[in-house]
Amino acid sequence: MAARRPQYQRVPIPHRPAAERVHDFAEVALTYDDASAMAEAQRCLQCYRPACEAGCPNHNPIKAFIALVAQGRAVEAAELLWAHNPIPSCTGRVCAWEAQCEGACPLGRKGEPIAIGALERYLAERGLAARLGSPEARPAAPWPSGVEAVEPGDVAVVGAGPAGLACANALSRRGLSVTVLDGWMEPGGVMSYGIPEFVLPKRAVAAEAERLRRQGVRFVQGVVVGRDLDVDDLFAMSFRAVFLAIGANEARTMGIPGEELEGVVTAKDFLMAVARARLSDGGHGSEELPELGGRRVVVIGAGNTAMDAARTARRLGATDVTVLYRRAREHSPSRPVEMALAEEEGVRFEWLVAPRRFIGQSGRLMAVELVRMELGEPDASGRPTPRPVPASESVRPADLVILAVGYGVETSLPATTPGLETGPGGRILVRDPSGVTSLPRVWAGGDCVTGANTVVHAVAAGRLAGEAIAAYLAGAAAGAAPSPGR
Structure with missing residues (x-):
């Protein structure tokens, strides 16, 4: 078989190894260096009618900023993009590019689309360094309050x-x-x-x-x-x-018995508690990180928030973290890359299963009663409707349940x-x-x-x-x- 043309091969985006990153909160995906960013940008076909821009909900000037990066003019690219999108350093990390701009890139038909998200992050960091002196610059003065x-x-x-x-x-x-x-x-x-x-x-x-x-x-x-x-x-x-x-x-709950037990929390409350504890180093309080060493954690739901919660639990020491979802893997609302990173970090997934009730003792969570699910006709979202399989109940011990079922x-x-x-x-x-x-x-x-x-x-x-x-x-x-x- 002939090798693919380099035009169809993406410049790899570096990631920290799972064995290292699961022990800290440092960023997993790393940014391109100048040479890598230029090489990736130079793959762009510079389409007459850029499908990537049509695929972006904000219709960012992707064709133009990629052209500037390809010429080594990243700061100019950032200035161009900031007029349209004020937070490229953020969207360059968390957008669902595979379903939006990158999903529309014609290079994806024969190989790998342009890494638009990685280029957006790269140019934002170069632009912030030029504007603020460092892409990691903290605010020059406290935020006014009250x-x-x-x-x-x-x-x-x-x-x-x-x-x-x-x-x-x-x-x-x-x-x-x-x-x-x-x-x-x-x-x-x-x-x-x-x-x-x-x-x-x-x-x-x-x-x-x-x-x-x-x-x-x-x-x-x-x-x-x-x-x-x-x-x-x-x-x-x-x-x-x-x-x-x-x-x-406003975090949603499931309305099933036992949600009031100690040890059943929403993903919002869990993630915000961790964020506040980490921000407390900046003078906003003295909260401590939750300690989950050796704990059994169950995450209900399979969206991006569920991945965030499960991966956070692993970093806090939980040795057994399982994501449960009532539909099949292909129906998960999470980005595929987030699920892949979670699996690399030791998170387990179980599909076609849902909680029926939370079981406690003296007000404390002890276990989750689960039921197997099967898929029926599509619902309003276009996904098949899950329904319980009769006589399929089981009980799973758990120390912490995190509800990630929407907002x-x-x-x-x-x-x-x-x-x-x-x-x-x-x-x-x-x-x-x-x-x-x-x-x-x-x-x-x-x-x-x-x-x-x-x-x-x-x-x-x-x-x-x-x-x-x-x-x-x-x-x-x-x-x-x-x-x-x-």
Whole structure:
């Protein structure tokens, strides 16, 4: 058999070996060096109509930034991309490229598609080094915190996750003053508190936020709109528009017996506890990492969050970590690379099985009662419906169960915002892709509108909203803009 042409062979992306990485939280995937990045970029066909850009939910200028990387102009590539996507250091690590940009690359038909995600991460790190002095630069000053730190501006962005950062980026680039309000102590939302550092280091999120701060965006942390302030308060402070990007961070549970037992936790609570403990080194508290040495851990669910939880449990010392999923492997919502990395690190998978109840003693989890599943007709998602196999119950001992069964929209802000229309699951209703809501001068976007989705989908929503808000405010200043919403 003839060897494949080099054009169809990807420059390998280096990874730390499993035996080493399972003992720490350092990043698993490593970045390209200059020569590797240029070699990979030079494989690009520079298609007349780039399918990769059509496959990207944010329609990033992929063709152009790859061309710049191929010429050794990574910093220029970063500047080009930042105009469209404010967090390439993050999306270059956590996007589902195989299903989006890379999945559309024509090189993938005969070989391996361009490593767009790895190139995006590479150019972001080179660009951040040029802007901040280091791609790992921590913020130059503490993030302001508390209601008293809020100062009037043109637009208040509620939420410092991907949608909020993208909206703030679009607005500040158009000369508007933007204040981002967020309830946590550092910007980034789920990227900072819900994704482990071995997947997305906190330094990457903080560096992109610091770049935005130097661009003119003001951050105020530790303020929950819907508790400390409401939307009317923001308008009373003289903000001219509000963008709601509150995400979908309400962890779902299963509603089966025993969920109240000590030892049954949601993936959100588990991952956030680990994130807070690791951030405590930066002065945000004195929490300690959970100790799971020798423990038996069961993770329910098989999405990316389940992989994060299972791999985190291994790093905390759990010797037996099993992911249980009620469907087959091919139906898992996780990225294939995340499952492969988890298996390399000793995580086991069992398919077509589901928990029926959690068994405890003196209020403490002892075991999980499981039932085998079989697959029936497709449901609304297009996947086959799982159903229990009669008389197939079994009991598995467990010290910790982590529920990774999805997220819902938080309802505290909509509940305190009269006139803000919501739909199924508490999602905020919008009238068009720009995120116009039922309230005048209020837009919304990201997971709080769509339900839990990918980081790049949230970026796209925030960017569109920012462009629309800027156009509205420009029209209002000229006396030509009708008020959006009622």
